[in-house]
Amino acid sequence: MLEGPDAAFAPPDRPAVTVDVVIFTLQERDLHVLLLKRRYPPYQGVWAIPGGFVKLHEALEHAARRELEEETGLHDVYLEQLYTFGAPDRDPRTRVISVAYFALVRADQHQINGSHESSDIGWFSTRSLPQALAFDHHEILRFALDRLRSKLEYTTLAFQLLSEVFTLPELKQTYEQILGETLDRGNFYRKIKEAGVLEPVGGQRESGGRPAALYRFCSSRREGDFVFRWREARLESPPESER
């Protein structure tokens, strides 16, 4: 691993290391990501994914959570390492290697613009992103979206995006919005219920017609456990500049 005796003590210059966090949430029943407008060059005035440098003795995930909290005030959200982007010229100033994460924020937690209340931070629908993004952030966003779609099919990730209590129609809509296709109500309900991750909680929610029953995600299972898998093979498509 390390070539000579204590090569690490006297290495040539080292690359800088950052974490970037793609923060997803549902808003107006549509998948959104949080972007910041850069205040300084390079890419001054251009929208970018929140992120920052990893401190010298800070765990990677800790750095990601710290950036998340600094930018949004959020903690205790779902966070997962996505991929590490290291093209030599991705930052015009110096060599920067970015460990990208993605976070899922519950629909009832995303009122965070308030703190920053300004024009330099905002939620963007994944279907209408700014044309220009800083660095390779378009690639990172696309990567994150692919991963999210892919994992949606065999994990309980979607529950991280809804409020704690939700209805089946809401859950179905979440899946449809992220996958970008319509699902059959009957088949969807069947599979969700067979998965055994729903706990009915009393009460209903009005919606114009018959009210829908309320459920909660059954906490006996941890995130990431198997839930179901749609038949069509949808692959995590990683063909990007790397790999």
Added chain:
Amino acid sequence: MLEGPDAAFAPPDRPAVTVDVVIFTLQERDLHVLLLKRRYPPYQGVWAIPGGFVKLHEALEHAARRELEEETGLHDVYLEQLYTFGAPDRDPRTRVISVAYFALVRADQHQINGSHESSDIGWFSTRSLPQALAFDHHEILRFALDRLRSKLEYTTLAFQLLSEVFTLPELKQTYEQILGETLDRGNFYRKIKEAGVLEPVGGQRESGGRPAALYRFCSSRREGDFVFRWREARLESPPESER
């Protein structure tokens, strides 16, 4: 340790970045990984995954391929980024963030001990790894193995481990060895053939009974394309120190 010359260096304000490469191959019909015995502290004399520092202006994957070639002389192998390990204390000397990759080496290419011919490099069966490994390399290996198993089910990765020309029994055995379970011959043949990635090449291979027909991986499809999926959901299980 190195008080003298290194004291002149200002304490580094950036983490060091390495790439580590888990190199898989099939040997004696068993999945093996390449390990090196470390020549210098820390972990002097302990087995470790090959790897090294990323150069200042070197792409991550390039660094991985460079290390691979330096250690094994191999090029043009399948290589995929695995995960980035960044626990603050994973290297006792200084902060080191490691971007881990895994590589698949064809069975007919792995005669590379020759160059290094010594006791400090060797292939180890994944079922009988050394008790002690340097740094967090046990975790990285386990992660790589999980990923390999997981991707085996819906990609053509397995073909990267066999020789260019192979028989169906050999392919089946490869799957069985990696997945660690027995597969039904009939069902396996059916699915592989339906996937349409096999090209028959004339000739047979003796094996004690009826000779088996030879095939080649059909190059019209790129790696990573969908092939098939075993019914049982086997998950990429990432619960480790990070995530």
Added chain:
DNA sequence: TCAATAGTGTCTTTGAGACACTATCCG
């Protein structure tokens, strides 16, 4: 001939998809 391995055929069961039917709210 038999032992050994390669390769095929087919029956059963599971589960995905389609879609119709019932239920409960509002007006």
Added chain:
DNA sequence: CGGATAGTGTCTCAAAGACACTATTGA
């Protein structure tokens, strides 16, 4: 009552799994 949305039942079809059957080699 009808419109709207929630929720259930059921038929069909494709694919996975189990397993028996045939094929081709060497001794």
